[in-house]
Amino acid sequence: MFVDEALVKVRAGDGGRGCVAFRREKFVPRGGPSGGDGGNGGDVVLQSTSRLNTLTHFRYQPEQMAENGRHGEGSNRTGRSGRELVLEVPAGTLVYDAESGELLRDFDGPGQRFLAALGGRGGRGNTRFKSSTNRAPRFAEDGLPGQEATLRLRLKLLADVGLVGFPNVGKSTLISVVSAARPKVADYPFTTLHPNLGVVDLGDFETFVMADIPGLIEGAHEGHGLGDRFLRHIERTKLLVHMVDLSDADGRDCVEDFEIVERELRSFSSALASKPRIVAGSKLDAMQDSGRLESLRTHCGTRGLEVKAISSVTRSGIRDLLECVRRRLHEMRNSAQAPLEEGN
Template structure:
C-alpha cells in the first residue's frame, strides 16, 4: 500500500532528576552533598532511509516517544543520557507542524538528518547548590520536560522523469517496458491508484528514475479524480514525459487532452508549466490512419513543444529512442531545488522560563508561568532551608523587584500556583 501523508505525535524524552545525597564515610563526621545530575532525555531525530518508498509504517504506529534520562546518583554520579529516537523516513519527506501547516524540514538528500525535538536537560544534583553559607543543601533540581508536537509527514517522490497523462494512455505499460517495475495494468481508467517508481538502465545511457503518476483528469487541481493526491509528486521531477493516446479508440481528442493536462499543472503550480516536456504519441499499434501523426505533431509544435516521439508501449516500437532522448535531456537539466518563502517555515518558540505577575480581585499578587512551575517542583515549601533558597531565587530572578514596582506592601499576599504566603520586606 502506498501512503504519502501521515499524521503522527512525537515527544522527546524528559531529563532525569538531580539527586539529593550526602557522603557517608567512616571517620568523616560531616560529609558534604554528593548528589549527581540527571541525564539528558532522548532527542527525536528524522533520518532519510533510501530503501523506503512509502509512509505506510506510520499508518500503524502514530505515537513516537524518546526515553527519559536516568536520575542522578550518589557519589556525584551523573544519570545516563537516554538514547535518541531515530525515525527513518523515505527520501523526499517534508515534515510539517500539523497545527500551523508550516514546514519544519524538507529531507530531500540521501544523507539528510534533522533533530525535530531536543530532549529535556537533566536536573542538577544537590552538589551544585552548595555555597559557603549553604553547605548541605537538601534539595535538587528536577529534570526538564521533553518537547512534544503533532506533525504531518508528506512524501514527495524524488524521480528524474515523471510520466504524465490522462488515465489509460499507457503510462504503466511504458514503465513496465523500460524498468523492472510491475505496476498493475488493465484496460480501464484509474488502474494505477498509486505512484510507481522504476529505474531505467539501458545500454548506452545513464540510468535514471522514472515515476508513473496516477492518471490526471480535468479538474484534478480542484480535487476531481485521483490526480490532486499525487500532483505533488510531479513537483520534484526534472523532466515530464507527457503520454498521449493518439489511437482515438476512446473517442477523445488527443490535442485537447494534452492542453487540459497542462492547464491542470498550471492551476496546481504555475512553475510546473515551465518544466521541460517530451511529448509521446502512444498506441501506434492501434492507430489506423498514420497520417494523423503529422497533424498532431504540427498542432503540438504550434503550442511550443518541439520534442515529439511516436511509440507503441505495448509492442516496444520507438521506446528505446524515447528513453535515450530522456537520458540526454536530463544531462542538461539541473537538479530541482525547492525554493520556499521564509513564511513557509515553522519557527519554534524559544523555550524560556518566564513569569507573569497580576493582582486578582481580592488584591492577591499572583505570580504564574513556567518559571513558577519549575521552581515549585524543585523545592519543598515546608522545609525551612528550601524556603530560604526559594526566596533567594525570587530575588535573583527579579520577581521581588517586579512586585515592588506594582506597589506590594508588608502584609500583602503572594500566590504561586497553590502556594500562598504573606510578604514582608
C-alpha cells in the same frame, strides 16, 4: 497503502532528576555530598531515507516518544541518558508545525536529519551545589521536561521525470518496461491509484528516477476522476513525459487528449505547466491510422515540442525516448552549473 500526509505528535524524553546523597563510609566522617546528575532525555529526530516512498507507518503510530533520562544516583553516578528516537521519513517529506502551519524543514534528499523535539536536560545532583558556604547541600534539581511538537508531514516525491497523461495510455506499462518497478497494469482507466517510482538505468552508472502518477481527465482540478492531488508529486521533477495514446482502440482524438491534460497541468500550477516536456505517442504497435501520429506531431510542433512514438510491447522507440530524456536532463544540469563556473 500509499499515504502522503500524516499528523504526528512527537515528545522528547524528560531529563532525569538530580540526586541528593551523601558519602557514608566507615572511616570517612562527613564524606560530603555525592548525588549524581540526572540523565538527559532522548531527542526525537526525523531522518530522510530513499528506502521509503510513503508515510504509511505514521498512520499506525501517530504518537512517538523518546526515552526519559534516568535519575541520578548516589556515589556521584549520573543517570543514563534517554535514547534518541529516530523516525525515518521518505526523502521529499516536508515538515510543518501543525498549529502555525510554518514550514520547518524540507527534506530534499536522503540522509538528512532534523531535530524535531529536544530532550529535557537532566537535573544536577547535590554534589554540584557544594560551595564554601554550603558544604552539605540538601537539594538537587529536577530534570527539565522534553519538548513536544505536533507535526504535519506532507510528502512530495522526489523524481527527475514525471509521467503524465490520460488514464489507460500505458504510463505504468512504460515504467515497468524501463525500470524494475512493477505497478499494476490493466486495460481500464484508473488502474494506478497512487504514484509509483521507478529507477531507470541508462548504463554507465547513470540512472534517473521516473514517477508514474494516476491518469488525469478533464476537470481533474475540480476533483473529477482521481482529481489532481497527485500532481504535487511531480512538482519537483525536472522534466515531464506527456504520454498520448496513438492506438485507435478508444476512439479518442489524440490532439484533444493532449490539450485536456495540458489544461489540467496549467490549472494546477504555472510552474508545472512551464516544465520542459517530451511528448510520447504510445501503443505505436496498435496504431492503425498513421494520421494520428502526424496530427499530433503537427500540433505539438507548433508549440516547439518533440514527439517520440513508442511501443512498450514491441519496445520500438523506447531507447530513443530514454536517450532523449537523458540528453534533456544533461542539458539542464549543465545550464544549472554554468553560472557557477563563470563565477570561478
